[in-house]
Structure formats: C-alpha cells, structure tokens
Amino acid sequence: MKAFRCRVCDNPLYFENSVCVSCGSSLGFSREERAIVPVDENGRYVDASGAGWFVCASLNLSGCTWLTPVQGGLCSCCRLTRTRPSDDDVEGLENFPAAEQAKRHLVFELDTLGFPVIGKDQDEVNGLAFDLLSSVEENVVIGHENGVITIDLAESDDAYREKVRAQLAEPYRTMLGHFRHEVGHYYEWQLVQGDERFNRCRELFGDESKDYQAEIDRHYEEGPPAGWEEEYISTYATMHPFEDFAETWAHYLHICDTIESAGEYGLTAVSSPRLFSNFRDLVVGVWVPLSIALNMINRSMGKEDLYPFVIPAPVLDKLDFVASLAADPQDG
Structure with missing residues (x-):
C-alpha cells in the first residue's frame, strides 16, 4: 500500500481516511490519480482537466471515499458489489463496511499490478462481481463461479473468524485473504x-x-x-x-x-x-x-x-x- 499524504497540510494519511485529522480537510480517493485528494463541503473534487468528481454515495454505508463522476452515484469499486445485506439486516450491515474495505484494498492492488478489473456491468459474461451476503438468516458458502465471488459477511467478525480458523487448524485467516484467494479463481478462469x-x-x-x-x-x-x-x-x-x-x-x-x-x-x-x-x-x-x-x-x-x-x-x-x-x- 502507498504512503499517502494530505495535499493541504502534508500530514500522513491512511488509505481509509475521509478527513485529515491534522487540518480537517474532507478527503476522497481518486482511482485515476491513485491519490487521496481534498474535496469541498459538497464532496466535490475538480481534477487538472477541470472535470468534477464526487465522493461515493456509499460513504456513510460502507465508509467508501472513492470518487465517481456522477454526483450521488456509486464509485467503480462499489459498483462491483452485486448484492449486499438488506436495510433491515442490522448485523449484516454492521459487518458490511469491513468487507467493502477489504475489497477496496484488493482493487487498489490489482490496479497496481496491472490486472484488469472489469465489472459485470461492463461485461456480463467475463466481468467480475461480488455478492457480499449475510449468514444471519441463510447459509453462505464462500466461493467463485463464472466471475461472481461470494463472501460471508460473518467473516468480518474477529471472534467468529478466529473460531473458524481454529476449527480448521489454519495458520492465517482474514477477510482480505478471502478476497485475494477467491479473485485468484477468477483470474485463472480469465487469464x-x-x-x-x-x-x-x-x-x-x-x-x-x-x-x-x-x-x-x-x-x-x-x-x-x-x-x-x-x-x-x-x-x-x-x-x-x-x-x-x-x-x-x-x-x-x-x-x-x-x-x-x-x-x-x-x-x-x-x-x-x-x-x-x-x-x-x-x-x-x-x-x-x-x-x-x-x-x-x-x-x-x-x-x-x-x-x-x-x-x-x-x-x-x-x-x-x-x-x-x-x-x-x-x-x-
């Protein structure tokens, strides 16, 4: 992961920061510039070409700070999520931000390494999509099939994930690890x-x-x-x-x-x-x-x-x- 800095005050930033803790500037992540940039009170950023960008509509739902060219729209990363918990699934929605954070980390790295990230909204047959499902009311099996990656949101809970890790005698188990493993199936299929x-x-x-x-x-x-x-x-x-x-x-x-x-x-x-x-x-x-x-x-x-x-x-x-x-x- 890159070491990001605030463009206003040069304070170190984390990838997930929506506000600079030093100068108070609101922030957004520009996938095009691969940089964290300051946004105005309306969540708007104007790039060097004069084009306007806006903070993702999922900011309050999943903590996403990525920019989109459409005000009130979803960013390119959030659009990869095909299914999320329903609004009345309190536990699922509590686990949702951690999964989305791992997905953003994954997409950033895939961009860094030069792997194409094409959603099913662009290519229905060969594109990539994520079903981030809550296992509160149904059994969820983590896996990949034809470009659709299914993730059990219960894995966002540290206690649950550690319990499963111990049961399976695994040395390592993380949400980001699940995303990395399952996307491997997708790229083997594609590449x-x-x-x-x-x-x-x-x-x-x-x-x-x-x-x-x-x-x-x-x-x-x-x-x-x-x-x-x-x-x-x-x-x-x-x-x-x-x-x-x-x-x-x-x-x-x-x-x-x-x-x-x-x-x-x-x-x-x-x-x-x-x-x-x-x-x-x-x-x-x-x-x-x-x-x-x-x-x-x-x-x-x-x-x-x-x-x-x-x-x-x-x-x-x-x-x-x-x-x-x-x-x-x-x-x-």
Whole structure:
C-alpha cells in the first residue's frame, strides 16, 4: 500500500481516511490519480482537466471515499458489489463496511499490478462481481463461479473468524485473504488461456479436470498428503489444482502488497515488486528476509507470526507463473 499524504497540510494519511485529522480537510480517493485528494463541503473534487468528481454515495454505508463522476452515484469499486445485506439486516450491515474495505484494498492492488478489473456491468459474461451476503438468516458458502465471488459477511467478525480458523487448524485467516484467494479463481478462469499457459499451469498445479467434489471429500476425510510441505504453500492448496492456484495467487498478492508497503515506509529499498523480472528473485532476496524480520517484530509484541508460512522451491515456480500473468502484454 502507498504512503499517502494530505495535499493541504502534508500530514500522513491512511488509505481509509475521509478527513485529515491534522487540518480537517474532507478527503476522497481518486482511482485515476491513485491519490487521496481534498474535496469541498459538497464532496466535490475538480481534477487538472477541470472535470468534477464526487465522493461515493456509499460513504456513510460502507465508509467508501472513492470518487465517481456522477454526483450521488456509486464509485467503480462499489459498483462491483452485486448484492449486499438488506436495510433491515442490522448485523449484516454492521459487518458490511469491513468487507467493502477489504475489497477496496484488493482493487487498489490489482490496479497496481496491472490486472484488469472489469465489472459485470461492463461485461456480463467475463466481468467480475461480488455478492457480499449475510449468514444471519441463510447459509453462505464462500466461493467463485463464472466471475461472481461470494463472501460471508460473518467473516468480518474477529471472534467468529478466529473460531473458524481454529476449527480448521489454519495458520492465517482474514477477510482480505478471502478476497485475494477467491479473485485468484477468477483470474485463472480469465487469464490461463492458450496452449502454452494452459499446459504450464497444468504442469505446475496438476490436472484441473479432477472431480472437484470428490477431491473436497477426500481432503476433509483424509487430510493433506504426507510431505505436503515440500510442494504446497498450505494444506488447503493440496485439495485440488484450482485451490492450489488460488492459494498461490493469494500469497502472490500478500507478498507484493507487503513489500510495497515496506518500501513506502522505508523498511526495504524495493519500491515495487514489478521491478523484478523474476519473482523468484524477489521472494528469495527480499521477501524471505523481510518476512522473518516482521515475524520477529510480531513476536516482540507477543503476537503470532505475521507470515506463518514456508515457501518451498516448487511454490517459487508457481509464484513465478502467477506473476507472469500480469507481465504479459496480451493481458492489457
């Protein structure tokens, strides 16, 4: 994440700030400028070309500060949400802002890395959409299908999410992690096309034609195979080639975003992961020593490791493949 500063007083800002705590200026996020900008009392910002922009209509509902060219309209990120809790679902609406915040973080990073973010309002067949559902009155299964990502808003609650994490014996579980994993399924669907990419993907991750439900049943009945640590980033990645790809994709985003944030705040000399033509070199030369240091800092505060994972050589190859999907000019 970038280190943002107020254009009025130069005070440091967080990505989510709607007001500068130093000078009191109202703020909005310009996706076009990739910057937090001051807005007037009507929530309006005028860019260098003279065009007017307005703070998203979801500001009070989800805390969104992103700008839209239509006064009273939704920003490009909020328009990706196809379904949200009903107005009478108090618990669902309480959990909604945390999910939307994670989604904005995800979209910002996808923009940074050069992945196209096209909503179903623009491309009904191949576009992306999110159903952010409340499990208060119905069972919600987190997943992806044909460009629609479903997220259970109950995962916004720290106590609930920790309970599930412990039940599944997972080392890591966050709302942002869910978004990163599920969008990995979407981009595999969209970007792993053509014989060369498809064959390389199958070589690395396995035969995706395996019966998915049968593999799920096997995983939960038998657990991960012995020695899984030598080829996979997590036990969940052992379930099916689709899940291995999505887990690897999520870690690619974890690594890129954390390195960029560390660079912005002077913790590493690397300003952008995309400066490395070989992602393996970035992981070995920058990420491994940085993550060890961050883990030790967390331990110094009595916290769990920030990055409780080990990356074996086969996963480095998989990460390289995922990174190549953004680098190829054919992806626009």
